[in-house]
Amino acid sequence: MQVFKSPKESLGDLGALSVANLIAAATDVAVVVDSHGVIRDVAFNRDELSLELDAQGRWMGSKLSETVTLETRGKVGELLHEAAIRKASSWRQVNHPSAGGDDIPVLYSAINIGRKDRFVVVGRDLRPLAAMQQRLINAQQSMERDYAKLRHAETRYRLLFQVSSEAVMVVDAASSRIVDANPATLVLFDESAPELLKSELSGHFDPTGAEQVRTLLGDVRATGRDGSTRVHLAKGNRECIVTASLFRQEHASLFLVRLSSGATPPEDGALRATSMLLQYFDAAPDGLVITEFDGRIVRANPAFVEMAQLGNTEQARGELLDRWLGRAGVDFGVAFANLRQNRSIKLFSTALRGEYGATADVEVSAVLLADSSQKQGFGFAIRNVEKRLSASSSSVRELPRSVAQLTELIGRVPLRDLVREATDVIEKLSIEAALELTGDNRASAAEMLGLSRQSLYVKLRRFGLAEHAADGESDDE
Incomplete structure (x- = not known):
């Protein structure tokens, strides 16, 4: 001291x-x-x-x-x-x-x-010092866990990279030089590792193919979307398909380039059908939407984006479909319940509400879907029917005779009695419409009308619509 x-x-x-x-x-x-x-x-x-x-x-x-x-x-x-x-x-x-x-x-x-x-x-x-030491220990443990995850990810990447039968390369986006390549690439190019690494990718193809590869990399760099082209190798004149994807790592842009044999057409059979289905999904005039099981949107086509008055498809991704579809969410909730139970619905009439207040009458058909991992979702087809002409005049709901009679009774009976008669007519029309929208599902119709099931049964019998109630149905809920 x-x-x-x-x-x-x-x-x-x-x-x-x-x-x-x-x-x-x-x-x-x-x-x-x-x-x-x-x-x-x-x-x-x-x-x-x-x-x-x-x-x-x-x-x-x-x-x-x-x-x-x-x-x-x-x-x-x-x-x-x-x-x-x-x-x-x-x-x-x-x-x-x-x-x-x-x-x-x-x-x-x-x-x-x-x-x-x-x-x-x-x-x-010593408690402040102990707390600081504990925070340091927690930070060290967190860093060690992160390092372990990175090491494991790198090990898996290197293993997949080495054992892949497909030629795979990592190419620097700025210089187009090969940064890394797996053994399959060395075999395909007939080059040794020292000669291949740091060489320019386009130099391994014939003059025409070299220009195509440079164009491909430029397009992928500009748009960020994957692309492919068919070229011939400089050695052996073998035909192959070059596919490039852009990714970023440590503030640098890199390409993941894959080369596959051109012997099998890339869009043959099922792959060609899948490509055509994707084109139809994007170009269809009707709104097409794929959702998760809870109704959250996974993908929507441009037609739906336009109907919902959105700027792009990303604005719809992750949102619930009933944000735009259904009259105040009630009738679509009924349709969704039926869809979960019956696995499909057809031509369900409802309304679609745009982001800026526009509404349109639409018909919805939907089906249950499942991906490769058996995770379930739904596919919806939404068609605007506002401009559809009626098939016949008989399809229009006619007013009951009592409406015409009400007009004749004006001045002959007290207003109180007229209001009571008009209320009965409106109630009957509303109940019939609710039962039609819900497919005679009384519980859903009662929910839509804001009534209890007991009150709905009483009104059904009152208006002579008792056939909608099942035999033996009690007045109790």
């Missing part, structure tokens, strides 16, 4: 009060004990530490060893014994029990102040 070289000149004659203030300010806790280890005075730098350690003032008159946990009491004796022999003891950590249940670690050193019956024991609260 190094002490002041001229304490009398630099500090002067400090009084007991000044020394006490100095000790209390310089430490978190300071204790004055006698030769028997009994606490004669105590000072705390912070009030919260005083409440945690000596809230009841129980330290005064107690032995310092009695204020610490059982396993650290021996260290208190060592502190005082060493201070009695030397001017100051070494620092030792002891733990104080607290009312909260967690021990409070404090680093103590005992100082001999020149009196045989007095020692000053100063301490530092």
Whole structure:
């Protein structure tokens, strides 16, 4: 320990009060004990530490060893014994029990102040240091987990890269030079690794193919979309298909280039049919939407985007379809329930609401779908029927005879009776329309009309529509 070289000149004659203030300010806790280890005075730098350690003032008159946990009491004796022999003891950590249940670690050193019956024991609260150490440990563990994930990912990448039978290369997007290549590429190009790496990709094809590859890489770099072209190799004049994809790594753009034999046409059979289906999906005049099982949109075609008054397909991705489809979400909820139960619906009439308030009458057909992992979803076809001509005039719902009679009764009967008759006509029309929209599903019709099932059954019998209620159906819900 190094002490002041001229304490009398630099500090002067400090009084007991000044020394006490100095000790209390310089430490978190300071204790004055006698030769028997009994606490004669105590000072705390912070009030919260005083409440945690000596809230009841129980330290005064107690032995310092009695204020610490059982396993650290021996260290208190060592502190005082060493201070009695030397001017100051070494620092030792002891733990104080607290009312909260967690021990409070404090680093103590005992100082001999020149009196045989007095020692000053100063301490530092180690909890901030322990918290910092714990954060450091957590950060180190998190970094180690991230490094482990990266190592595992790199191992899987290298393994797939090496064992792939398809020629795969990583090409720098700025210089078009090959950065990495798997063994299949070396065999296809008939080159050794030192000669292949850092060479320009287009140099391994004939003059026509080299120009096509440069054009391909330029298009992929500009649009970000995958592309492919059919070319001939410079050695052996073998035909192959070059496919390029753009990706970024460490602020640099790279191409993942794959070469496959051109013996089999790339769009033959099922692949050609799939390509045509994708073209139909994008070009269809009707709105086509694919959703997850909960109704969230996975993909939508441009026709639906236009009907919903959106700017692009990304605005629809991840949103619920009933945000735009259905009259206030009620009738479409019924259709969706039927779709989940029956796996398909046909020509369901509803409305489509645009983002800017436009509405259109549409017909919806849908079917249950499942991908290769058996994850289920739905495919929707939405057709605008606003401009469709009616097949016949008989399809228009005729008003009941009582409506015409109501006009003749004006002036002959009180207005109160006229309103009652008009209300009955409207109620009957509404119930018939709800039953038609829900396919005679009484529970869904009641929900759509805002009625209980019991009230709906009463009104069905009242208007002579009791055939819609199943035999034996009680009036109770």
